[in-house]
Amino acid sequence: MIKLNNISIAFGHVALLDKIALRIDNKERVCLIGRNGEGKSTLLKIISREISADQGQVEYQTGCRIALLSQEPQFKANDTVFHAVAKSLGTVGELVEAYHNLVQRLAHNNDEDLLAQLETVQHRLEAEDGWRLEQRVETVLSKLKLPTEQKLGEMSGGWRRRVALAQVLVTEPDILLLDEPTNHLDIDAITWLEEILLEFKGGLLFISHDRRFMQRLATRIIELDRGQLTSYPGDYANYLRRKEASLAAESTQAAKFDKHLAQEEVWIRQGIKARRTRNEGRVRTLKKLREQRTQRREQIGKIRLNLDSGESSGRIVIEADAISKNYQNTPLIGDFSTLIMRGDRLGLIGPNGVGKTTLLKILLGELPPDTGTVKHGTKLSIAYFDQLRAQLDPEETVVDAIAQGQEMITINGHKKHVMSYLSDFLFAPARARSPVKSLSGGERNRLLLASLFTKPTNVLVLDEPTNDLDVETLELLEDLLSNYPGTLLLVSHDRHFLDNVVTSTIVFEGNGQIKEYVGGYQDWLRQRTVPHSAPTKKAAKPRAQKTRKLNxxxxxxxxxxxxxxxxxxxxxxxxxxxxxxxxxxxxxxxxxxxxxxxxxxxxxxxxxxxxxxxxxxxxxx
CATH class of the missing domain: 1.10.287.380 (Valyl-tRNA synthetase, C-terminal domain)
Structure with a gap:
């Protein structure tokens, strides 16, 4: 379907893509992985023709249609879902939308003028082969379960993500490019997206850090690392095995190279007699070795996370008794009780907008419940990772966001230079002096973690910490939290992350009903009760109280x-x-x-x- 030959692009003097080659065949599902800032989104933009490479060429199969779903799709708040999707089809899409609007109006008002307008639009659609496109829009909206008349400004980020996907699917691309498609989606929506993409008939190239999503979809993993692209056929588990072997081989080869270079450097510095009789060819070889060593880009250092747990809290951390909370007459939390003990690691699971952040704020005492009580234990020191990153001032520099003008900060009771501390989170000195507003999503999350970990805390509250983080940082954060001696409250849609970190799970089951289960996401799946033979229920009223048996x-x-x-x-x-x-x-x-x-x-x-x-x-x- 597409073939990249000798593609290079650089920003400044560092090559993001360095003479890479890539081929994608029809019906392949290829996952592109790599650290934040490696150039993954840049590669997708080159393939979709949004930007041009500095050198090299991209070859496309004749008639190949390509669609890109970017990380942050742009919408107009007043557009309806149907309008936003139909306009992806250009001029014919405008006719399709006009037909749709007239049909909607005729459903409520059988007016002769409207019928005449509808007939005119129908003739134009026939002339433009528009019926096929109209049916395509209706099919995609139905498949994605999108409300056609709802305005985008009234929809959550997860639902707008569905609309963006509909916009690209309706064009029937041969190659579908997805940049972090699971960001801002809840678990149900991620599972739904997996099913949609498994049915997609064309070629798929997607960027993701969601390991379970990658494992289910990818037929091949390609990794962008220090400007080079490496292909690993098979699923994500196979990639992990082959990557470990590859890194070991690279380390061995680099050690051999360095030893050879050191020997040659000793030889060139020998005495006068040796220099007089030296082999000029060997001198030229040494110069080349020096150049190779200079150009060799070492694997970027690993992020180093270290959390100060401070003084231990009391044995009981938070006790909630029969709490409830409504929003605009809709029950978010209904008669929920829980006892959180020191050392518990709780995960919160539920659809977007169901009330997870509201429950966190009630448990932390930031928001009062409508009914019920919340009691806190003694000696609590709470740190809160804000989902919306509201704690970061976009005009501040990275270094000021951490140290507020000071050169030294205290970590685990020890003084440390702020630049050294930021380097632990992969911020180079030049990047540390940049304003927060210039950071990528992944960099902002790293900065917020860096800020959070400067504070001694025995209760850690993380609301969606995994968005935009690369896999290596996710795994290091998992290790840190798994060994954290304090208490953890975690909201996440990353199923793998939940399984590896939490000891129990609080699940929002709809209509204000919240239940607690032992274990992580997979443990909840095994424990929950699912009806097997009944048809799917639609939204229902709150459950009736059980008072008697059926006659x-x-x-x-x-x-x-x-x-x-x-x-x-x-x-x-x-x-x-x-x-x-x-x-x-x-x-x-x-x-x-x-x-x-x-x-x-x-x-x-x-x-x-x-x-x-x-x-x-x-x-x-």
Missing amino acids: YKEQRELADLPKLIETLETEQAELQNLISQPDFYRGEADQINQSLARLKTLEAELQTAYDRWEILEVLEN
Whole structure:
């Protein structure tokens, strides 16, 4: 599908990409990994033609369509989902959107003028082969379960991410480029994205630091390291095995080279007699060895994390009793109790917007519950990693963000120069003097961790710390937290990270219901109760209180409800398909109105059936 030959690009005197070669075939799913700042996003932009390389060429298969999903897609807040996706198709997309808007208006007002406008748009769509594109937009929106009329300004970051994915999928690319697609997605959305990408028929090149996501999707790993690209066929687990062997071989080879160079340096410095008879060819070889040693780019040093746990807290850290919290009449937390002891490492799991950050703030005493009580133990020293990085002043320099004008800071009771401390977090002196606003997302997270770890703390609260961090930093952070003697509260959508760090998991299960499970993410999957034969429920009202057993008539009703719901859903799907056909509004007015009315009735019947099923199921259990 694409082939890169001898591609190089440099920023300043350091080559991000140094004469690299890459080939991607159809139906490959290739994961591009590497440390933050290595040039991964730059490589994607070169492939998508957003920027040009300094040298080399990219060859594309004839007619190859490429779409790039960037880390931070740009949207207009007032655009509807349908408009944002349709306009990806250009001029024809405008016709598709006009048709969609007219259909929506006719569903509520069967006006002759609207019918005339619809007929005009239909003729133009036929001339432009627009029906195929209109159906493509509808299919993608349906597959991604996107609300067509909702405005983007009203949607969360995770849902806007879905819209951005719809924008690229609707163009039916042959090559799909994804830059950190799981950032800001919750676990359910990440799992959903995995399924979508496994079904994708073209070639896929994606950047990710989510190890479980990589393991499930990638058919090949390519690593960008010090300007060079190395390919590892197979999955992520195979990459780890081969990478370890590769690093060992590189270290051995470098040691042999250095030994040979040292021997040659000794020879050239021998006495007068040896210099008079020296071999000029050997001198030239020595010069080349020196140049090679100068040009050899050592593997970048590892980040060094060291957390000061300070004085031990009391045995009981936080006790919450029957706390609840509502937001605009929606229950976020309902009658939840927990006892957090010293040394506990708790993970919080749930969809975006469900109330995880709210629960953290209530437990920390920053937000009062509507009902219930929260008590803190003694000698608590709390450090809070803010998900929105609000603690960082974008106008400050990196060094001032840590030391506030001081040259020395105290870490674990010892004085350390601030530049030395920042080098532990991979900030070179020039970068340390840069303003915070110039940092990448990964660099900002590293800076916030650096700031956090300067403070003695026995309760550590991390709200989404893993976004934008490279795999090596993630693994080092895992080791640090696993050995942390204090208490940890962690919000994360990184399943691998949760499994490796937490000892118990607090799960938001909807409608304000929160339960606590022993272990990490995989342990929760094994423990949770999932219905096997019933159709998927839609959003339901809060559960009824169990007061009695079902009588015989109610038992029969409960047994028949799944079949009834399936029948209603089938009719609803058939009717929606009929209404979406291009010639639907060309039919008789009575038939049009009858179909639209039946669709509205079906929605009401389905909701009644779901509510009844919910009530009977609670009574049965």
